[in-house]
Amino acid sequence: MTLAVASSGLTKRFRSGQVAVDGVDLAVPAGSVYGFLGPNGSGKTTTIRLLLGLIRPTAGSHRLLDAPMPQAARDVLPRIGALVEGPAFHPYLSGRANLRRLDAADRTVSPSTMDTRIDAALERVGLLAAAGKRYRFFSLGMRQRLAIASALLRPRDLLILDEPTNGLDPQGTREVRSLLSALAAGGATVVLSTHLLSEVEQVCTHVGVMHLGRLVAQGELAALRAGAAPRIEIRTSRPDLAREELSRLGLTDAARQGDTVTAQLGDVAPEAIAPALVHADVPIVGLRVLTADLEEMFVELTGEGFDVTG
């Protein structure tokens, strides 16, 4: 399978000694929508900066659209639209003038099509009417939309978007989501860095999870999910007894919450549980097998801690 983004051992150690990105081997299949997940400070943005050649790796290498970086940057970066660490534009220029400036920096596009391309990009993000305003008067959502528009100034083969729905209202979030789907349907590969798991569940085909600078999981979303440990949930009027019985059956991590008991299913067949519980005099009100949802998977991989890991 062709990879739109492939890195091997990508590492960035800052002068402070902090290792922000540690031996990351990204594999983003062409045509996929790749959810790049990780808690704040896990190294997602630094990885994106490395990919775009804004910072140089301490070790490792990577390829974008099958071309070696940074050697092929001049040829390959025009085919990539990027949003890195939030929008950034000149505050005293209008939205449109800011897009003109970025377009002027691109030597591979025709100036004669600039206005049509800018209009099309603004239209796609719903900013056409407000584009004449100075950027300093834009709301956060409008700024975000303008940044997305700048990534769409020309047809792209790869989009690397760092938290594109940050600051958007629910409607804007939905629009961006459908925009991403449309881009993916058009054949572009999308790398979507985010911490919104619902976003990933709705649009992504592949997922990579960063934690403490390392890529701790990567693969097809469906496969990752299937690999995650399922749990069983039992509702009963005798929860304590149920918990004991589940533990006796060999299920681990049995926990009670109100009249509900859950446990890690492990190797035990789910159909064997109900008869065993009934046999042990546990009245069953409800029984459910839970496949791991993304949030649980995420927490399992990156830890419960709320603290930002420096």
Place this chain on the structure above:
Amino acid sequence: MSPANTPAGRRSADETRAVETSAGEARSTDHEPAGGGRRWSTRLFRSELWLIFGRRRNWVGLAVLCSLPIVINVATKVSAPTGGGPDFFVNITSNGLFAALASLVLELPLFLPVAVAAISADAIAGEANLGTLRYLLAVPAGRTRLLAVKFGAIIVFALVATLLVAVVAAVLGLILFGGGPFTTLSGTAIPFGSGALRVLLACLYVTVMLAALGAVGLFVSTLTEQPIGATIAILVLALGSEIADAIPQLHAIHPYLLTHYWLSFGDLLRDPMAFDRTVPGLLSAAAYIAIFASAAWARFTGRDVAS
């Protein structure tokens, strides 16, 4: 082009190829160029000039630069100088063109350096501070190209600022004091046109001096993400050089100071023109430009852009 092997990916690659083909056929017309094909274009440079000259802050700065020639002319009209005072002052009443030279003499120690410092500090540090630098580099603008464009724009700004001061001063001077034959500093009279040409040469000389400061500023600008800090650092260097130049005990280093030859443009108004200070001045500026533009390039092309 790397054809993706998903059906959707293949479609995109085909589309891109179609664009390339049509461009290949129609290269002579103004069509979309082949993917990855680069063209020589002044678009980024023009965009850069627009950024500088479209910004209100810079308009205010230029207006401040223009206020001094007005003050000088009006003051001279109200009370004609009787000798003494800065260079060229006594000559204004004999020929309005001298107002341009007097203005440059007064603006060179501080006002023009402040203007060039502010613009050159903005070059990289300003874009880094706004975060626009990362987006320009992701386009990709190319680091060397961006630096060249920035330096070119600084030089254009220095030229515009110098000419603006000179033109405002000269026009007002000619209105208030008249023109006519131009008396050189050697006492000979040359036609008005030749005199004006000499003044233009002086302006170009001043521009080259300011371009040297701009090169220093460009380098300082690659060191930081704070344009204000960069502006102050550049001014400290310029004014420090002027102060060192005024301390006689430091005469051994005087010829190497950035500002040492700045006011030598007066030599261009002698008859014949004197080059014993202006040529070293130009060489000194060229050396400063070569050294600091190279340093800026070395620093910027190797730097991590983490802003």
